[in-house]
Amino acid sequence: MSNRPYLAHWKEQIDHNAGAIYLTLVDALALSIRKGDLREGDRLPPQRTIAEYLGTNLTTVTRAFTEARRRGLIDATVGRGTFIRVGAGESHWRHTGPAVIDLTMNLPPVPQDPPLQKMIQADIAALLKQQDLNSLMSYRVTGGTMEERQLGAKWIAPVVGPRRVDEVLVAPGAQSALAAIVTTLTQPGDVIVTDRIAYPGIRTIAAQFGLILAGVDSDVEGMMPDQLDRVCAQHHPRLLYCIPTIHNPTTATMSLQRRRDILAVAQLHHLHVVEDDPYSLLMDDRPPALAALDHGRVFYVATLAKTLSPGLRTAYVALPGTDMTRRVTAAIRAIALTNAGLLSALTARWMQTGEADQILHAIRTELRLRQSIARRILGDGHCMNPDGPHVWLKLPDWWGSTDFVAYARRRGLALVPSTVFTISGEPPQRARVALGSAPDAASLEDSLRGVLSVLQHKRSPGFADIV
Structure with a gap:
């Protein structure tokens, strides 16, 4: 292997990294490409040869090559071998x-109508006249004030139905809310089942907290119940994550019957369900949220990033009971502490005046x-x-x-x-x-x-x- 010095670097990386070997190998491959040790069109050694040199098994190398191909680093063709793909050296x-x-x-x-910039300028000026600056610029109550939670409950009511204020939280964005819910319900090594083609945010959360994602195939209505049942029986997940309405990226929207069927599988396998719902309020003829069909199982997250503006950094969370409200509030406090005061006041004003x-x-x-x-x-x-x-x-x-x-x-x-x-x-x-x-x-x-x-x-x- 003297003519392939990059393999020695790969072995060194694996020996000094405590993470998953296959991911370390992919990262080492990417580094070799960026450094120029491997160039576009270079042929890699056979997987078995690499496994023997690195002192690992063939399955690990195969898994690493699969991930490297997914990242656009390599191409593999039966009978010809594996090559560094065109464009791999361009940092993806x-x-x-x-x-x-x-x-x-x-x-x-x-x-443009209403003109958002003028509206923001006028409303912030009004807030600075009406409210104490120290209050606007200070730390807020984690989960939102009672008034903010009431406004949030009213905002999501067309989708989830009436909810008690003590079951609704205000979070600084959907991603922090999702991370808080996931870490409340799982431990490292647990499995989350989701669509095989899924929103990247759930992948980020899973990677950060040591969770495993299992993908489910979909059709034109989204996640298929029979496939969900099969994956659950195989992997025994703790949690189901889904976007039932205008799925990101596939745009699929579950029918009412599909929603009921998915919830029936979740009940059968004792799954909590995290419903990510950025888009329902964009629709006139919207189906009910999963949270409206199964109040006690579904954790519902609706961001304002897609319906008003991501700059508000606000999401509303509906939870199955006050105990879960308390636990998720603690998780939000640990992850993001609280919402920004000025943005929270602006959001509340828009809700109160009808500008939202x-x-x-x-x-x-x-x-x-x-x-x-x-x-x-x-x-x-x-x-x-x-x-x-x-x-x-x-x-x-x-x-x-x-x-x-x-x-x-x-x-x-x-x-x-x-x-x-x-x-x-x-x-x-x-x-x-x-x-x-x-x-x-x-x-x-x-x-x-x-x-x-x-x-x-x-x-x-x-x-x-x-x-």
């Missing part, structure tokens, strides 16, 4: 050049316009929801997800590949296009025409496998 898909418009962030469009409803209505109207533009330009065959903020783009046969996104970036378009969302198995030939971050409909239309051009472009030999 995000860093392949500047983007004219970033279509990666799932943001609500900033409404005005902003929501404007965002819903704009998103529907943008979805119609996307359908007109991109055509059918992609996963779309007329009320949602994104498109799950279907790619032609000649495009892999990572290569498509890397090429789009070179054309000045930033998208998200399916590899980012894939929990297990092969990533689908898909990419997510966020519609809300473009400054206006005209800019979005120009960007989507660029996406269409990339879709129709048959990749050049430079994106083919290296042999």
